[in-house]
Amino acid sequence: MKILLTGGAGYIGSHTAVELIGLGYDVVIVDNLRNSSEKVLDRIEMISGKKPVFYKIDCCDRTALEQMFSKENIDAVIHFAGLKAVGESCSIPIEYYRNNIDSTLALLDVMKKNNVNNIIFSSSATVYGAPDTVPIKETAPVGRCTNPYGWTKYMNEVILTDAAKADPELSVVLLRYFNPVGAHKSGFIGESPSGIPNNLMPYITQVAVGKLKQLSIFGNDYNTHDGTGVRDYIHVVDLAKGHASAIEYAMKHKGTEVFNLGTSVGYSVLDIVKAFEEATGVKVPYRIAERRPGDIAECYSDAQKSKEILGWTAQYNLVDMCRDSWNWQRKNPNGYEG
Numbered sequence: 001m002k003i004l005l006t007g008g009a010g011y012i013g014s015h016t017a018v019e020l021i022g023l024g025y026d027v028v029i030v031d032n033l034r035n036s037s038e039k040v041l042d043r044i045e046m047i048s049g050k051k052p053v054f055y056k057i058d059c060c061d062r063t064a065l066e067q068m069f070s071k072e073n074i075d076a077v078i079h080f081a082g083l084k085a086v087g088e089s090c091s092i093p094i095e096y097y098r099n100n101i102d103s104t105l106a107l108l109d110v111m112k113k114n115n116v117n118n119i120i121f122s123s124s125a126t127v128y129g130a131p132d133t134v135p136i137k138e139t140a141p142v143g144r145c146t147n148p149y150g151w152t153k154y155m156n157e158v159i160l161t162d163a164a165k166a167d168p169e170l171s172v173v174l175l176r177y178f179n180p181v182g183a184h185k186s187g188f189i190g191e192s193p194s195g196i197p198n199n200l201m202p203y204i205t206q207v208a209v210g211k212l213k214q215l216s217i218f219g220n221d222y223n224t225h226d227g228t229g230v231r232d233y234i235h236v237v238d239l240a241k242g243h244a245s246a247i248e249y250a251m252k253h254k255g256t257e258v259f260n261l262g263t264s265v266g267y268s269v270l271d272i273v274k275a276f277e278e279a280t281g282v283k284v285p286y287r288i289a290e291r292r293p294g295d296i297a298e299c300y301s302d303a304q305k306s307k308e309i310l311g312w313t314a315q316y317n318l319v320d321m322c323r324d325s326w327n328w329q330r331k332n333p334n335g336y337e338g
């Protein structure tokens with residue numbers, strides 16, 4: 001069976017490619033390399049023994065997508081391609097809406113023309129906004145987004161759901177990721193943010209490797225067990241395995257289904273710093289800074305539905321996440337550019 005990964009050269013897509021190849025799937029990657037490097041393809045081969053077929057295509061380009069679909073006999077699509085930086089989405093909102101929504105519309109058109117009926121979409125816990133209660137179930141209210149990036153995720157969920165309502169052949173799986181961290185244990189692939197990282201774990205690993213001086217912890221006066229923000233960190237390899245389960249599910253069902261991919265456990269920023277230091281033996285100097293605008297106190301999943309219906313549960317713990325993030329950073333201090 002052949003799976004198309006749009007945005008497959010990126011952080012989550014590359015780990016999913018390794019996982020799918022390991023399970024015997026043929027993998028085709030489409031990526032415009034806006035936030036990734038072609039070098040990842042060799043790294044995927046080093047781990048899995050197989051280099052995915054690669055097309056450098058912008059997913060908003062219908063003609064290029066059509067040409068690709070006519071060459072490859074695709075059975076299912078995982079749509080990772082998208083711009084994902086919350087802050088940047090507030091500075092260049094139109095580009096975010098165009099890129100993240102046009103790509104989905106183009107993909108759906110071309111899939112329909114080619115009779116491809118299975119799509120898994122990378123959504124995000126961001127669609128829940130500031131939740132009324134935690135842990136968050138899939139039935140919690142959505143669409144209280146606070147930035148253009150979040151709205152693109154919400155709008156794509158609506159578009160895909162409507163497409164499946166109109167087309168009884170279509171199977172849509174919406175995966176709402178919590179906070180992906182970690183890397184493949186080989187240290188060959190991992191997260192390679194450009195510039196100064198926005199997210200906690202890459203910031204910590206860059207402090208640990210000496211590229212950045214100290215971590216700023218954004219607020220210690222939240223209503224959480226130690227005052228710092230609480231999130232549901234999930235190992236990217238667990239996330240990748242969740243996609244393999246979602247493909248199996250999509251092939252057997254029609255209509256739209258939504259699943260949280262998280263661990264159901266929340267850790268604070270200070271918990272992460274402590275766990276990182278314990279797992280790696282490397283100190284992470286930090287200071288307490290102002291709250292970051294738009295941040296919420298607590299966000300973690302109830303992942304029971306994924307367990308019951310997909311048969312998927314996260315296996316890796318916080319020590320694994322810290323160790324593997326560090327192993328990747330240590331071996332690739334400049335990401336794929338090194």
Ligand code: NAD
Nearest residue numbers: 007010011012032033034035036058059081082084122124
């Ligand atoms: P990433 O930036 O590493 O990967 C996304 C890939 O998509 C990149 O390789 C980029 O070059 C490519 N891309 C972007 N626009 C494209 C286009 N128009 N055509 C072709 N390729 C394009 O990000 P990631 O962390 O791997 O995230 C994958 C998906 O998961 C994204 O949709 C993201 O919004 C979503 N997501 C990520 C997180 C997270 O914290 N990493 C959390 C929730 C959801």
Ligand code: UFG
Nearest residue numbers: 124125126177178198199200203216217218229231269295
């Ligand atoms: N944090 C710091 N210092 C930093 C970076 C982060 O203290 O330098 C704190 C934040 O305040 C927050 C926690 O660490 O409490 C996690 O922050 P991240 O930026 O790593 O992650 P977020 O939960 O803010 O956002 C992530 C993705 C979003 C996605 C959201 C929900 O970046 O794209 O998870 O899935 F929408």
